[in-house]
């Protein structure tokens with residue numbers, strides 16, 4: 001089953017990505033949009049470059065952050081929002097279909 005993910009890139013352009021269930025947001029974005037300096041640690045929850053802002057009304061659908069993700073978000077030298085998440089820590093599943101995320105500034 002494929003899941004739809006709407007991604008707003010750093011230029012403000014929105015792209016709908018249809019991708020296999022179980023793919024992380026980071027992998028979906030790298031696979032289809034390959035933005036510069038995004039997802040650099042390959043999804044190992046080390047770099048924080050996969051930072052996205054989840055649309056406010058979609059945020060509550062997601063499973064809560066685990067310790068590792070919280071720790072990395074805290075170390076980021078960027079502005080976090082209430083809706084900040086690491087794309088590599090969110091696996092897409094059908095309950096998440098049609099959520100929208102914005103890639104955080106580089």
Ligand code: FES
Nearest residue numbers: 041043048050088
């Ligand atoms: S890809 Fe590095 S923390 Fe997500």
